[in-house]
Amino acid sequence: MNLTINGKSHEVDVEAEMPLLWVLRDELGITGPKYGCGIAQCGACTVHVNGTAVRSCQLAVGDVDGDITTIEGLGTPEALHAVQAAWIEHQVAQCGYCQSGQMMSAASFLDTNEDPSDENIDLAMSANLCRCGTYPRIRAAIKTAAKNLRSA
Amino acid sequence: MGKLKTFTRRAFLVGSSAIAGGVAFGIYAYQTPGKNPLLADVDNGEAAITPYVKITADGITLITPRTDLGQGAYSVQAALIAEELDVELDQVMVDPGPPSPVYYNTAFSEEGAPFRPTDESFIAEAARTGVDSVIKFLGVQATGVSTTVPDGYEKLRRAGAVARETLKAAASKETDIAVSELKTANGAVIMPDGSKRTYVSLAAIAATFEPVTEVTLRDPTQWRLLGKPMLRHDTIAKSTGTLTYGIDLAFEGMVHATIKTNPRQGGKMKSFNAATAEKMRGVQKIIPVDNGVAVIADNTWRAFKAADAIEFDWESAPYPAEMDEHWNTLENSFNEKQLDARTRDDGDAITALAEGSAINADYRAPYLAHAPLEPISAIVKVTDERVDVWNGTQIPGFAKDAVGKLTGLEPENVHIHVPYVGGSFGHRLENDIIKQATKIAMEMKGTPVKLTYSREEDFVHDFPRQIAMGKARGTIKDGRVETYDLGIAMPSVISSQMGREGISIPGPNPQIMAGAWEQPYAIPNYRVFGYRAPELAPISSWRSVGASSNAFFHESGLDELIHAAGADPMEERIRLMWHESSRKTLEAVAEMSNWGSDLGPNRGRGVAFCMSFGAAVAEVVEVTNTEQGIKIDKVFVAAEVGKIMDPINFENQVMGGVVWGLGHAMNCEITYSDGVAEQSNYHAYEGMRMYQCPIIEVRGLENGTKVRGIGEPPVPPAAPALANAIFAATGKRIRKMPFNKHINFV
Ligand code: FES
Ligand code: FES
Numbered sequence: 001m002n003l004t005i006n007g008k009s010h011e012v013d014v015e016a017e018m019p020l021l022w023v024l025r026d027e028l029g030i031t032g033p034k035y036g037c038g039i040a041q042c043g044a045c046t047v048h049v050n051g052t053a054v055r056s057c058q059l060a061v062g063d064v065d066g067d068i069t070t071i072e073g074l075g076t077p078e079a080l081h082a083v084q085a086a087w088i089e090h091q092v093a094q095c096g097y098c099q100s101g102q103m104m105s106a107a108s109f110l111d112t113n114e115d116p117s118d119e120n121i122d123l124a125m126s127a128n129l130c131r132c133g134t135y136p137r138i139r140a141a142i143k144t145a146a147k148n149l150r151s152a
Numbered sequence: 153m154g155k156l157k158t159f160t161r162r163a164f165l166v167g168s169s170a171i172a173g174g175v176a177f178g179i180y181a182y183q184t185p186g187k188n189p190l191l192a193d194v195d196n197g198e199a200a201i202t203p204y205v206k207i208t209a210d211g212i213t214l215i216t217p218r219t220d221l222g223q224g225a226y227s228v229q230a231a232l233i234a235e236e237l238d239v240e241l242d243q244v245m246v247d248p249g250p251p252s253p254v255y256y257n258t259a260f261s262e263e264g265a266p267f268r269p270t271d272e273s274f275i276a277e278a279a280r281t282g283v284d285s286v287i288k289f290l291g292v293q294a295t296g297v298s299t300t301v302p303d304g305y306e307k308l309r310r311a312g313a314v315a316r317e318t319l320k321a322a323a324s325k326e327t328d329i330a331v332s333e334l335k336t337a338n339g340a341v342i343m344p345d346g347s348k349r350t351y352v353s354l355a356a357i358a359a360t361f362e363p364v365t366e367v368t369l370r371d372p373t374q375w376r377l378l379g380k381p382m383l384r385h386d387t388i389a390k391s392t393g394t395l396t397y398g399i400d401l402a403f404e405g406m407v408h409a410t411i412k413t414n415p416r417q418g419g420k421m422k423s424f425n426a427a428t429a430e431k432m433r434g435v436q437k438i439i440p441v442d443n444g445v446a447v448i449a450d451n452t453w454r455a456f457k458a459a460d461a462i463e464f465d466w467e468s469a470p471y472p473a474e475m476d477e478h479w480n481t482l483e484n485s486f487n488e489k490q491l492d493a494r495t496r497d498d499g500d501a502i503t504a505l506a507e508g509s510a511i512n513a514d515y516r517a518p519y520l521a522h523a524p525l526e527p528i529s530a531i532v533k534v535t536d537e538r539v540d541v542w543n544g545t546q547i548p549g550f551a552k553d554a555v556g557k558l559t560g561l562e563p564e565n566v567h568i569h570v571p572y573v574g575g576s577f578g579h580r581l582e583n584d585i586i587k588q589a590t591k592i593a594m595e596m597k598g599t600p601v602k603l604t605y606s607r608e609e610d611f612v613h614d615f616p617r618q619i620a621m622g623k624a625r626g627t628i629k630d631g632r633v634e635t636y637d638l639g640i641a642m643p644s645v646i647s648s649q650m651g652r653e654g655i656s657i658p659g660p661n662p663q664i665m666a667g668a669w670e671q672p673y674a675i676p677n678y679r680v681f682g683y684r685a686p687e688l689a690p691i692s693s694w695r696s697v698g699a700s701s702n703a704f705f706h707e708s709g710l711d712e713l714i715h716a717a718g719a720d721p722m723e724e725r726i727r728l729m730w731h732e733s734s735r736k737t738l739e740a741v742a743e744m745s746n747w748g749s750d751l752g753p754n755r756g757r758g759v760a761f762c763m764s765f766g767a768a769v770a771e772v773v774e775v776t777n778t779e780q781g782i783k784i785d786k787v788f789v790a791a792e793v794g795k796i797m798d799p800i801n802f803e804n805q806v807m808g809g810v811v812w813g814l815g816h817a818m819n820c821e822i823t824y825s826d827g828v829a830e831q832s833n834y835h836a837y838e839g840m841r842m843y844q845c846p847i848i849e850v851r852g853l854e855n856g857t858k859v860r861g862i863g864e865p866p867v868p869p870a871a872p873a874l875a876n877a878i879f880a881a882t883g884k885r886i887r888k889m890p891f892n893k894h895i896n897f898v
Contacts, residue, residue, distance in 0.1 A: 034526070072394070088387055091387050132575055136848055
């Protein structure tokens with residue numbers, strides 16, 4: 001089957017029920033999306049399908065019906081997305097393992113809400129677990145990103 | 153024979169470097185035990201000045217032997233070296249280096265010696281040094297108990313200074329300009345005329361010198377890097393998904409394995425049936441390993457799926473199958489025979505309590521999983537000549553020994569590579585997975601085998617935090633606390649953990665009373681006794697170890713006494729605190745939280761203090777009792793660490809510790825039923841989520857005399873400060889964790 005990931009087309013030969021996460025990680029070597037729980041509890045595996053955040057551990061590859069963006073496609077060290085730039089500015093990451101998923105959730109959320117309140121942010125981000133406890137910085141970084149996106 | 157062989161090889165190493173024109177230092181002379189392990193890998197034209205600095209044509213590499221568990225340890229270690237070496241952080245590479253006894257961790261001994269961290273007497277210091285030499289002897293290269301900064305503070309700055317002075321000596325020899333005329337900056341020696349010789353260009357000649365070991369460390373007022381906000385060297389990679397964690401590593405021809413072992417940890421496997429699994433797509437091999445079965449496939453998900461399709465018949469657990477028996481064992485441990493040493497017994501608590509106790513409070517702290525977000529994994533490749541292991545272990549030395557033993561290969565052919573890890577919290581102090589992956593890889597020589605635990609496998613084999621019980625009593629007099637008597641019972645974490653490494657540690661276990669017995673309160677009658685419960689489920693060090701349970705007992709009990717006395721929780725603690733820099737943390741949080749001001753209806757604040765790992769931390773928690781339950785509004789933290797290396801990372805660590813402490817206190821526990829942990833994933837072990845996360849204000853204090861780590865000390869006071877706040881808001885005293893079994897949270 002054919003998948004479009006970060007603007008590039010990939011041919012994979014896998015079972016239709018294989019979760020997208022494992023197709024990305026083990027078949028294609030795209031390791032930005034992380035395995036954390038496998039049961040939609042942590043959000044570490046978050047990617048975008050047609051711009052919307054989804055848990056790739058829950059999405060069978062056969063059910064993918066659009067273009068996939070992973071953290072690698074959101075922006076790069078040379079061309080940062082506003083969310084990534086804010087994450088660097090606030091030095092959000094500790095171990096960093098949850099952060100790909102956090103940023104993918106944040107980016108898709110900011111597409112729908114350009115001036116979020118604390119409550120909006122808390123609600124949108126509560127499906128993403130951070131065992132290192134970086135929540136206060138994530139909040140701050142999202143506000144910075146929102147501001148920069150508005151003025152962009 | 154073995155000894156002779158080792159000796160010859162070492163002699164050869166030193167000799168060969170001399171013959172090759174003195175490219176590498178034979179022996180370096182200062183303050184480090186053992187031999188410089190970097191010499192084994194140094195070629196012509198390169199220098200390894202001290203075990204922490206290596207200079208090659210590619211540039212300068214700083215060796216940061218403590219594993220970075222996500223807390224910025226690599227960056228802070230690099231900054232300590234770079235400060236004195238006069239290089240900028242973007243000029244250097246950072247490498248954890250090979251496992252070697254040279255990198256033994258001195259600060260571990262502080263937690264092993266029977267003296268309070270506030271005790272800086274000669275005897276206490278001497279005893280710490282004694283323990284130190286044992287640790288040096290064992291060559292324990294370990295990351296943990298917040299020791300990275302205390303251990304490296306002197307050692308790494310000195311390493312930087314030694315390398316700098318040696319490079320200056322080399323430049324002086326080349327140019328005939330006196331060392332005193334030379335300066336250093338940006339990775340180069342600067343001549344009086346402003347011209348530069350880079351360190352890299354001086355490497356070959358520096359290698360012919362004995363290191364200059366007479367160095368003076370710079371005064372903190374002259375620091376360029378330390379004490380100022382730093383951009384952690386991994387921040388950009390972690391913010392763009394480009395950092396490679398252990399679980400992301402892949403090699404040509406690699407296979408993907410998973411394992412299922414008896415969920416009753418340590419229990420054996422009777423039999424298994426893999427008939428269905430064997431036929432599943434991508435499955436290459438199914439083999440029994442330890443107390444279970446490994447599935448080797450061409451994709452992790454296929455391995456997981458096949459493993460789920462295997463039927464098992466397990467033996468029962470080597471520990472009590474149900475929780476009641478665990479708790480009863482603890483309850484029955486409060487007796488003379490099980491009294492551990494290292495007691496605090498000021499005044500005469502027994503006589504004071506003969507008249508009766510103002511409180512009779514029993515506390516409980518459950519088993520807790522570490523559950524870092526990255527499930528554990530290991531890659532091992534075995535050939536007839538060598539074995540390579542990639543795993544984020546906190547104890548690479550032990551891993552090396554174990555893998556050497558399993559494969560029969562000589563230590564120099566066992567290579568442990570430590571990749572980035574997605575958290576640890578003590579989880580990676582266990583090397584089970586390395587041993588399992590090695591056994592699998594031995595069956596598939598030449599093929600790199602990546603073993604990944606499913607989240608469920610990781611949870612049931614987590615080696616949780618100890619369960620513990622506390623019993624608090626005391627007396628009050630004239631509105632003051634007069635007597636405080638706290639008994640604590642738990643199994644020994646150290647015995648359980650080191651037992652798995654085949655090491656028995658004699659004597660009492662300081663962690664049984666850590667976070668309680670050494671608190672700097674001057675209570676007239678003050679008794680803290682620890683009781684060692686027999687081993688139950690296998691347990692392991694969990695962020696802040698003994699103090700994680702004990703501070704909850706100690707600070708809740710004290711709070712109950714203060715309330716019984718009708719005193720103010722903050723004022724009474726400040727009055728009782730004799731240790732000045734500790735008292736200042738309380739005074740700071742009182743000021744930050746505007747303690748004493750009116751919070752309005754249904755609200756309350758609680759305070760708790762704990763000195764752990766030598767760092768004093770005071771926290772105030774503010775809560776509101778809403779219709780939906782308790783909402784944690786704000787937390788104020790003041791922490792005393794002697795010197796703050798990086799204010800940004802410091803704040804991040806403190807916030808993380810608070811979230812960790814509060815989250816687990818709110819809703820986490822591991823319970824056993826039929827010998828199996830009932831919590832298998834985050835749905836049953838939530839921790840804190842963003843909507844529950846309070847605003848956290850942090851203040852770092854630098855009044856103390858010693859440099860302390862901050863990875864763990866913010867954890868212990870969080871749970872009791874929350875319990876005390878809930879009491880203030882609701883009048884309900886919660887004595888058992890997790891609190892959500894007794895009260896609702898928003
Ligand atoms: S791995 Fe998909 S939500 Fe946790
Ligand atoms: S930064 Fe470690 S889990 Fe979020």
